[in-house]
Amino acid sequence: MSTGSSADRPADPPSPGGSLELSTVRLVAGGDALARTEDGQVVLVEGALPNERILATVTEVRARLIRAQLVEVITPAPERVDPTCPEVERGCGGCDFALAAAAAQPELKAEVVRDALRRIARLDDLPVDPGVSLAATGYRTTVRAAVRAAHAGFRSRRSHEVVVVGGCEVAHPSAAELLVDGVYDGVEEVVIRVGARTGERMVVAHPSAAGVSVPDDVRVVGTDELRRGRRAWIHEEVDGHRFRVSAESFFQACPDGAEALVDAVRRALGGPAEDAELIDLYGGVGLFSVALGTAAPVLVERSASAVADARVNLVGRSARLFKMAVRRWRPTPADLVVADPARAGLGSDGVSAVTGTAASRVALVSCDPASLARDTAALVGVGYRPVGVELVDLFPQTHHIEAVTTFELLEPIRRAAAV
Ligand SMILES: C[S@@+](CC[C@H](N)C(=O)[O-])C[C@H]1O[C@@H](n2cnc3c(N)ncnc32)[C@H](O)[C@@H]1O
The missing domain is CATH 2.40.50.140 (Nucleic acid-binding proteins)
Known part of the structure; x- marks a missing residue:
């Protein structure tokens, strides 16, 4: 009782x-x-x-x-460590992983990927390599910040308040300077973009750049002007190649990280891709097509701004550029595919595009562990064998993950696709 x-x-x-x-x-x-x-x-x-x-x-x-x-x-x-950046103590939510030692972060992220593969794709034993360590400070060449009372900062961890920062450990120093010293009157959000290797700088202000005050070398543009058709860009160098990157085009977080990512993709594709029939799905400004040295890549990208940049970045190659959503692209046969979708992953449209090429090797670049696992399961379902995952820690001090998964086409499907 x-x-x-x-x-x-x-x-x-x-x-x-x-x-x-x-x-x-x-x-x-x-x-x-x-x-x-x-x-x-x-x-x-x-x-x-x-x-x-x-x-x-x-x-x-x-x-x-x-x-x-x-x-x-x-x-x-x-x-666990005490974050070295004083802004974390003040509530800045920009670096949510600074509570773990930088050297331990790649393995912690690899565990997240292993867990997603186990739970979502039912794959228990796919090798997941945490990858090489990249610089954990001063690396970020694109910084998106909120603005409070004309000064830039990041959202608080605990609320939507903007914490105006007096420095930023992860931003490239020339971006950090604009973050801290720039005056952004009448601006709600600002994107600061710098070329670490060219020294070029740009500020994109939303909704308008009328109240922006930054040094003279900085190109300043408002999203209202971009909407009216104004173009603005900077250049960055990766692997010895010069890339034009416009205000509205995607580019990787830093040039060292972009090089590490290209290396991982090269390994996934099984070696040099110069003479291969390469399809670059979600190709952006052409990072992979250019840096892999492919003579005649096919690039599919829906952003007009990124395709315009890719056209410049790929000048001299026999590239074919398709400015359209992957869903609308009619696949052509290829040896190799690199697919680097946004956070939502390939989904069924991307998987159909990959399958339609009957490529023997595929490098899937994912920035979300759940979509990585979903896409892996879907590619397994259509006859691709995942070989392994390699992480590239493009965003040290944050929970963000970037991973390259290698797939090989199983023989029966290749024959079926070739019929
Ligand atoms: C993660 S970025 C990768 C870009 C490029 N591979 C790079 O490394 O710089 C994804 C790109 O896919 C594009 N994109 C997103 N959804 C798309 C779709 N459904 N069809 C084609 N491109 C798309 C975006 O505009 C963006 O440029």
């Missing part, structure tokens, strides 16, 4: 504002650490690392998921 003591009563269900003491198990996509309550409910804790004993405050309760925020670390993970 129950004594009715509090020890026998079931614990109150977690509710927002309540506290939980938890043991974290692993990181999940997005950078939170997963833990379970005593009765098995999943809790995703912001600010925690795997293998920690922590105290957290519940921020959200859903049917199958509780979200919580770290309040106190009772037993830290071996990887």
Whole structure:
């Protein structure tokens, strides 16, 4: 018979504002650490690392998921460090992974990818290589910032408030200078873009650049002017190649990272691609087509701005550029495909485009572990064998992941596609 003591009563269900003491198990996509309550409910804790004993405050309760925020670390993970950047202490949410030692971050990210592959693609033993370490500070050549009272900063970890920063450890120094010293009157959001190897700088201000005050060398453009057709660009160098990058075109976070990514793609494609029939899906300004040295690449990209840049960057090659969504492109046979979609991944349209080429090797570049796992499962479903994943840590100090997965076409499908 129950004594009715509090020890026998079931614990109150977690509710927002309540506290939980938890043991974290692993990181999940997005950078939170997963833990379970005593009765098995999943809790995703912001600010925690795997293998920690922590105290957290519940921020959200859903049917199958509780979200919580770290309040106190009772037993830290071996990887935990005090962030070196003072702005983290002030609440800046730009570097949500600065709580882990830089040297430990690639392996922590590799574990997130392994977990996504296990859970989503049911692949337990695909090798995932954490990759080489890249500079963890002063690397970012594109910085997107919010503006408060004419000064740039980043969203707070805890709210949507803008934390105006007095420095930024991860920004390239010439971008950090514009972040800190620039005056952005009447601006809501600013994108600062610099060429680390050319010294060129650009500021894109939203909604208008009328109130921007930065040094004279900086090209300044408003999104209102871009809408009216004005063009503005800088140049960057990667692997000895010069790239034009316009205000509205995508470019990788830093030139060293872009080189590491090209190297990983080259390995995935199995060697030199100069004479190969190469399809560059989601090709942007032509990074892979240019840097892989392909004589006659086919590039598919829907952004008009990126295609205009690619046309300049690929001058002298027999490139064929398709300014259209991958969904609308009619695949042509190829030896090799590099596909570098946005966060949502290939989806069924991208998978159909890849399959339609019957390429013997595919390098899939993914920036989201869940879409990587979904795309891998879909490519396996149409006859591709995943060989391995190599991470390229393009965004040290943040939870962002970049990964290159190698696929080989299985023989029966290749024959079927060739018929
Ligand atoms: C992650 S970026 C990669 C660009 C390039 N591969 C690079 O490394 O610089 C993805 C690119 O895909 C383009 N894109 C996004 N969705 C697309 C679609 N459905 N069809 C074609 N291009 C798309 C974007 O405009 C962007 O340039």
